Amino acid sequence: MKVDGKDIRPIWFDEDAKTVKIIDQRVLPHEFVITDLKTTDDAIMAIKEMYVRGAPLIGVTGAYGVYLAALHSETKEELIAECNRLKSARPTAVNLAWGADRVLSEILKSGASELSQKSIDTALKEAAEIAELEAENCRKIGEHGLSLVEEISSRKGGKTVNLLTHCNAGWLACIEYGTATAPMYAAYDNGIDIHVWVDETRPLNQGARLTAWELGKHGIKHTVITDNAGGHLMQHDMVDMVIVGTDRTTYTGDVANKIGTYLKALAAKDNGIPFYVALPSSTFDWTLRNGMKDIPIEERDPDEVRYVRGSDTTESLDAYGQSVGAEETRYIRGDERVMTHNVLIPPNDSPAANYAFDVTPARLVTGFITERGICEATEEDIKRLFPD
Amino acid sequence: MKVDGKDIRPIWFDEDAKTVKIIDQRVLPHEFVITDLKTTDDAIMAIKEMYVRGAPLIGVTGAYGVYLAALHSETKEELIAECNRLKSARPTAVNLAWGADRVLSEILKSGASELSQKSIDTALKEAAEIAELEAENCRKIGEHGLSLVEEISSRKGGKTVNLLTHCNAGWLACIEYGTATAPMYAAYDNGIDIHVWVDETRPLNQGARLTAWELGKHGIKHTVITDNAGGHLMQHDMVDMVIVGTDRTTYTGDVANKIGTYLKALAAKDNGIPFYVALPSSTFDWTLRNGMKDIPIEERDPDEVRYVRGSDTTESLDAYGQSVGAEETRYIRGDERVMTHNVLIPPNDSPAANYAFDVTPARLVTGFITERGICEATEEDIKRLFPD
Numbered sequence: 001m002k003v004d005g006k007d008i009r010p011i012w013f014d015e016d017a018k019t020v021k022i023i024d025q026r027v028l029p030h031e032f033v034i035t036d037l038k039t040t041d042d043a044i045m046a047i048k049e050m051y052v053r054g055a056p057l058i059g060v061t062g063a064y065g066v067y068l069a070a071l072h073s074e075t076k077e078e079l080i081a082e083c084n085r086l087k088s089a090r091p092t093a094v095n096l097a098w099g100a101d102r103v104l105s106e107i108l109k110s111g112a113s114e115l116s117q118k119s120i121d122t123a124l125k126e127a128a129e130i131a132e133l134e135a136e137n138c139r140k141i142g143e144h145g146l147s148l149v150e151e152i153s154s155r156k157g158g159k160t161v162n163l164l165t166h167c168n169a170g171w172l173a174c175i176e177y178g179t180a181t182a183p184m185y186a187a188y189d190n191g192i193d194i195h196v197w198v199d200e201t202r203p204l205n206q207g208a209r210l211t212a213w214e215l216g217k218h219g220i221k222h223t224v225i226t227d228n229a230g231g232h233l234m235q236h237d238m239v240d241m242v243i244v245g246t247d248r249t250t251y252t253g254d255v256a257n258k259i260g261t262y263l264k265a266l267a268a269k270d271n272g273i274p275f276y277v278a279l280p281s282s283t284f285d286w287t288l289r290n291g292m293k294d295i296p297i298e299e300r301d302p303d304e305v306r307y308v309r310g311s312d313t314t315e316s317l318d319a320y321g322q323s324v325g326a327e328e329t330r331y332i333r334g335d336e337r338v339m340t341h342n343v344l345i346p347p348n349d350s351p352a353a354n355y356a357f358d359v360t361p362a363r364l365v366t367g368f369i370t371e372r373g374i375c376e377a378t379e380e381d382i383k384r385l386f387p388d
Numbered sequence: 389m390k391v392d393g394k395d396i397r398p399i400w401f402d403e404d405a406k407t408v409k410i411i412d413q414r415v416l417p418h419e420f421v422i423t424d425l426k427t428t429d430d431a432i433m434a435i436k437e438m439y440v441r442g443a444p445l446i447g448v449t450g451a452y453g454v455y456l457a458a459l460h461s462e463t464k465e466e467l468i469a470e471c472n473r474l475k476s477a478r479p480t481a482v483n484l485a486w487g488a489d490r491v492l493s494e495i496l497k498s499g500a501s502e503l504s505q506k507s508i509d510t511a512l513k514e515a516a517e518i519a520e521l522e523a524e525n526c527r528k529i530g531e532h533g534l535s536l537v538e539e540i541s542s543r544k545g546g547k548t549v550n551l552l553t554h555c556n557a558g559w560l561a562c563i564e565y566g567t568a569t570a571p572m573y574a575a576y577d578n579g580i581d582i583h584v585w586v587d588e589t590r591p592l593n594q595g596a597r598l599t600a601w602e603l604g605k606h607g608i609k610h611t612v613i614t615d616n617a618g619g620h621l622m623q624h625d626m627v628d629m630v631i632v633g634t635d636r637t638t639y640t641g642d643v644a645n646k647i648g649t650y651l652k653a654l655a656a657k658d659n660g661i662p663f664y665v666a667l668p669s670s671t672f673d674w675t676l677r678n679g680m681k682d683i684p685i686e687e688r689d690p691d692e693v694r695y696v697r698g699s700d701t702t703e704s705l706d707a708y709g710q711s712v713g714a715e716e717t718r719y720i721r722g723d724e725r726v727m728t729h730n731v732l733i734p735p736n737d738s739p740a741a742n743y744a745f746d747v748t749p750a751r752l753v754t755g756f757i758t759e760r761g762i763c764e765a766t767e768e769d770i771k772r773l774f775p776d
Contacts, residue, residue, distance in 0.1 A: 064555075104629025186414075198489075202590060202695070203616040205733050212738040224740040226590040226693055227615045228648025232746035235650070235680060260616025266654040283723070292623060305588070305614055308696045310731025343731050345593050347417040350586075350600040352612040352743040358620035 001171045003032075003217055004051055009135075010057055010172050011064065013128060016149040020064045025172060025206075029213035030311035037061075040069040040082045047089040047096065050204065054173020055283050056134045057245045059095030062086060063127035066103035070123045076113050080104070091296040092256055092357045094248040094285045103127055131175050137280035138177035140371040143242065146190060147182025148374070152240045153192045158292045160221075161187070162240045164230055166195040167258035168210035169245025169278065179245040179278040181214065183369065188220050196222040197233060201258060202353060227260050231267040242268050242275045243369070247278065250286050253362030253377030254291020265364035274386060277360075277377075279367040281386055282361040302352035306326050307342040389559045391605055393419075397446050397523075398560050399452065401516060408452045408626045412439045413560060413594075418699035418728050425449075427468045428457040437479040437695040438592065442561020443635045444522045444673050447483030450474060451515035453649070454491040464501050466770075479684040480644055480745045482636040482673045491515055519563050525668035526565035532580060533631065533666060533757040534573025539581045540628045548609075549575070550628050552585040552618055555646035556598035556622035556634025557666065567633040567666040569602065571757065576608050584610040585621060589646055591692040593743060614646050619655040630656050630663045631757070637665065637672050641750030641765030642679020646683070647743055652750035665748075666757040669774055679747040690740035695730040 001008065011022045020037040026049070027033055035051055037043050043065030046052050052061045069082035071256055087097045106126045107119045152161045163228050169180035177185055187194050196215055199209035208224045215222040225233070233239050248256040255261070255277050266276035287293045346352065365377035375381040389396065399410045408425040414437070415421055423439060423696050431453030433505050440449045457470035465605045471492050491514045495507045540549045557568035565573055584603055589595035596612045603610040611676050613621070630652055636644040643649070643665050656663035665722050676682045734740065753765035763769040 013397075017436055030732070063625045100755075131671070132436070143672075166552040197741075198734075200590070200617060200733065208734040208738075212734045216735055222738065224693060224738050226647065227653065228646075228746075229656070229741065229743050231650040232647060232685070232743050245495070253520060259614065259620060261615065262619040263651040263655060266619070266652060266658055270654055297620070305612060308695060308731060308733070310697060311731045312729070312731060341700070341731070343696065343700060344418070345588065345696070345698045346586075347604055350604055350610065350612050353617065354614075354615050355586075355620050358616075358623070381403075 001214075001218070002178055002328070009061055011131070013064070013124065016375050019297040020068065022046060022052050022170070023145050023372055024062070024315070025053060025210060026051055026309070027340050029209055035075060036158045037064065037068060039072060040065060040086055041313070043068055043215045045085055048376050053206065054169060055093045055095045055245065056174040056179065056280060057088060057121060057172070058093045059099030059282055060127070060131045060134055060175060061104045062096040062099035063130045066100050066107070066229070067120065067123035067366040070107060070115055070120050073115055073349050076108060076115060079107065079115060089110040092247045092298045092299060095282050098282050102130060116345065125305065134174055134280060134282070135176040137371040138171070138174045138182050140281065141179055141278050141367040141369050142177050142182030142186035144373050145276070145369040146186040148241065148274070148369070149183055149187040149192055149194065149274065156240070156330070161192065161194045162197065162238055163194060164199070164233065164239045164242045165211060165213070166199040166207065166227075166244050166261050166264055167201040168206040170211050172210050172214060173245060178214070180243045180281065181211070182278060183243060184215070184220060185218060188218065188293040195229065195237060196220060198222050198224045199227050199230060199260070199264070200224055201260065201275060202227055206258070228333070230264050234267045234273050239273055242273060244277055244278050246279050246283055247357060250291045251284060251286050251369070251382055252289055252291070252379045253365055253368070254295070255359050255360040255362070255365060256291060256295045257360065259358050262360045271321055272365040275364060275370055276367055277365055280371055284382070284386065293311060295359055298356040300354045300356050305352040306346055308345055309339050309340050309342050309382070335340065389565055389602070389606070390583050395565050397519075398440060399448055399519070399563070401452070401512065408456065410434060410440050410449070411439060411560070413598060414697070415438055415728050417597055425452065425456060427460060428453060429473055431456055432474055432525055433479045441594065442556060443481045443483045443633065444526070444562040444567065444668060446481045446561070447487030448515070448519045448522055448563060449489045450484040450487035451518045454488050454495070455508065455511035455515050458495060458503055458508045461503055464496060467495065478686060480686045481636045483670050485503055486670050487518055490518060493691060508661065522562055522668060522670070523564040524566060526559070526562045526570050528572030528759040529567055529668065529757050530565050530574035530668050532761050533664070534574040535663070536629065536664065536762070537571050537575040537580055544628070546581065549580065549582045550585065550626055551582060552587070552621065552627045552630045553599060553651070554587040554595065554615075554632050554649050556587040556594040556602070558599050560598050560602060561633060566602070568631045570600070570666060571722050572603070572608060573606060575604065582608065584608060585618065585627060586610050587615050587618060587648070587652070588612055589648065590615055593696070594646070599720060603654045618652050622655045622659040622661050627661055630661060632665055634665050634667050634671055636683055637746060637756070638668060638676040638679045639672060639758070639766045639770055640673050640677050640679070641753055641770060642683070643748040643750070643753060644679060644683045644685070644745050645748065647746050648732060648745040650748045653748040657752050661719070662754040662755055663752060664755055665753055668759055672753060672770070672774065678738070680749065685746070686744040688723055688742045688744050693740040693742045694734055695732055697728050699728050700765040774775065
């Protein structure tokens with residue numbers, strides 16, 4: 001997607017530098033920093049510490065991570081061990097294992113137990129293909145989701161369609177277009193009048209920081225709200241449709257997504273508002289029946305709840321203008337952050353808990369928007385769309 | 389209540405200084421600052437800018453505000469005009485008008501059109517009485533609520549009772565004990581093993597900052613969570629009961645409270661968890677039937693959403709230990725905050741909206757805990773308890 005007129009993706013292989021590069025999403029929107037990934041450990045750190053996040057992007061980073069592992073491994077045995085470390089970087093997103101395993105299995109197809117330059121080339125090619133596949137999937141999700149927004153728009157006689165989204169399932173979480181945002185970009189690009197309520201999405205504020213930034217850069221009207229506000233807006237007819245992404249969805253339609261999604265689904269149900277989940281097929285987990293019982297929910301560092309990262313007000317105006325678009329490369333370790341910093345909210349001796357995801361049961365989901373089309377949140381209808 | 393062994397209330401009349409004093413709740417828990425209120429404008433500023441907040445405390449500040457207005461008014465006409473300004477400082481809390489009108493009507497009982505020293509004495513006496521009344525109401529709320537916690541505790545064979553609360557309906561929001569926290573203090577003081585999940589309560593984080601601080605000072609086990617987390621906890625049997633306060637409740641049982649309360653009520657209903665609202669009778673609005681339609685919902689400055697106030701991590705450890713308990717007096721204007729400051733979260737050019745309250749319909753409320761006992765959230769049962 002374009003940022004200040006320049007094409008960019010959240011991850012890419014830089015042919016000149018022979019390096020995998022990512023946008024450091026921890027410091028957006030106040031700093032725009034490109035970071036190099038050179039080793040498996042860099043990829044693990046980038047995933048764990050959320051330099052990169054979002055189901056499809058984690059999958060693609062996993063894929064490039066296998067390439068990095070192949071660069072530094074002598075044997076297939078060694079590579080498999082490295083891949084296992086990589087795949088355990090985050091437990092909830094199913095795409096991580098999906099992306100990593102797909103690259104790994106391409107390499108393992110050759111008979112030799114040693115790795116060769118060909119293994120490395122295969123890995124790089126396969127990772128790039130996965131990235132293209134995810135981009136294309138998101139484009140199609142936008143196409144299919146567009147029909148839903150168009151329908152609301154024409155029912156409202158062209159009046160503004162108010163969408164609500166939680167967290168960031170935008171192009172920053174994917175490769176292009178995003179999942180939940182793909183119908184928004186498609187609607188905007190087709191001249192439909194839309195406005196997006198952006199849940200800030202504590203603890204890491206991916207909504208306020210990333211979704212607001214993405215939508216703003218594309219010119220889409222949006223308003224940042226606290227995670228508490230959505231219910232009130234839905235009660236007062238200020239939301240026409242909810243669209244969110246997902247980190248893992250069972251074949252029965254239970255949706256793991258950023259913590260708080262379940263609360264929005266309850267409010268949508270209570271107010272008769274359509275609640276859609278946008279996802280590529282790589283996010284379906286074809287092995288799990290019961291989302292509430294079977295999807296592992298990651299518990300992250302409580303300090304993510306206790307501290308909030310932001311831009312110091314005294315610098316923010318200048319910092320924002322200067323830093324975004326003024327690309328800067330830093331290495332993944334030893335970097336110094338100057339413009340953003342953390343403030344502590346609760347008493348220093350109060351403990352906190354940080355459950356990163358929750359599971360929205362299928363009964364609260366109106367439908368799924370996938371690259372193959374739209375289906376209901378039932379095993380039957382999901383399998384109709386994905387018989388393979 | 390006691391803070392580091394010293395008795396304190398969130399508002400009091402200092403006999404020696406002949407001044408109304410308040411705790412500045414905007415900077416807790418990182419700074420402990422006492423502020424003087426000397427004029428009606430000081431009281432209005434303290435209420436508007438949320439130096440003081442919480443329905444009962446706003447009521448008592450309104451009462452003392454009438455005393456301050458009487459100090460500086462010549463005639464009853466002038467006083468009435470000042471009281472009208474005062475009562476419009478915040479629209480949602482019904483207690484503000486209740487507290488102010490009660491003091492005003494005592495003054496107006498005398499025949500003269502001029503104000504006298506006796507008017508001022510009457511105002512001060514009446515304000516103090518309202519404060520005592522609220523403290524006593526909260527004590528009784530604790531007594532009645534205790535029975536509910538005891539019941540769960542004995543059903544669980546003495547295992548930890550997990551409570552969840554939103555925002556701060558603690559003694560800081562009242563005078564003593566709090567409303568939602570009164571049953572918690574009573575349970576803890578009676579040796580019941582409890583643990584409280586504290587919603588941080590964005591945008592102003594009154595849960596993380598104030599409730600966590602209060603509970604910690606009293607020795608009650610608690611864990612700060614994001615506003616997004618409660619649904620997940622309820623799905624996994626980690627919450628036995630929800631108790632919240634309210635800023636205004638209709639006689640039919642619709643509950644206006646801090647934005648996000650409605651979402652927790654939906655999750656409690658979906659998971660069969662009791663959802664109680666604790667309130668003194670001064671918070672019932674006997675004129676309103678339909679909470680969703682009739683309760684005015686305050687929209688506050690979007691910058692409260694865009695910025696988060698906290699303690700700079702480099703200072704927080706020291707600052708916390710040194711500042712709490714080390715009382716410091718500042719005037720309401722011209723003060724300089726040194727230990728807390730704001731950081732900006734979203735892009736500087738992204739707009740935000742800040743609806744301060746939402747309305748939880750009576751159908752989601754298990755019951756009310758009042759100074760007269762417990763009742764269901766129906767007009768019939770509320771009027772049984774309050775036939776007057």
